Amino acid sequence: MSLDWSALGQVAAVSIGVTVAVVVVFALGVLGLARFEDAREQNGTAAVAVTQAGLCFLACAAVVAYGIYLIVPQFH
Structure with a gap:
């Protein structure tokens, strides 16, 4: 088994960002x-x-909703 370290690094960097x-x-x-x-x-x-x-909280809610959309398979 091998790991794609560059992909793991990209995921970590995007998550932190x-x-x-x-x-x-x-x-x-x-x-x-x-x-x-x-x-x-x-x-x-x-x-x-x-x-x-209002705009800041709406942006935060949109990011959370998008994350839930990505996690829950019934939404796809």
């Missing part, structure tokens, strides 16, 4: 919620902060 990207996008969503809370306390407009948080 996607994981870091999802964590960064989620953190930006939390930052948007924090800015929303600050703007709401100061009676300011918080439309940009809510939009940022």
Whole structure:
């Protein structure tokens, strides 16, 4: 039995890259919620902060849904 080490390395690199990207996008969503809370306390407009948080959380949910789609064979 032999292993294709380059393919294993590619899978590991993509997995680590996607994981870091999802964590960064989620953190930006939390930052948007924090800015929303600050703007709401100061009676300011918080439309940009809510939009940022919503888009970031939607992107995270899309990545999770795509991962579930790839894992569950009934969806193919």
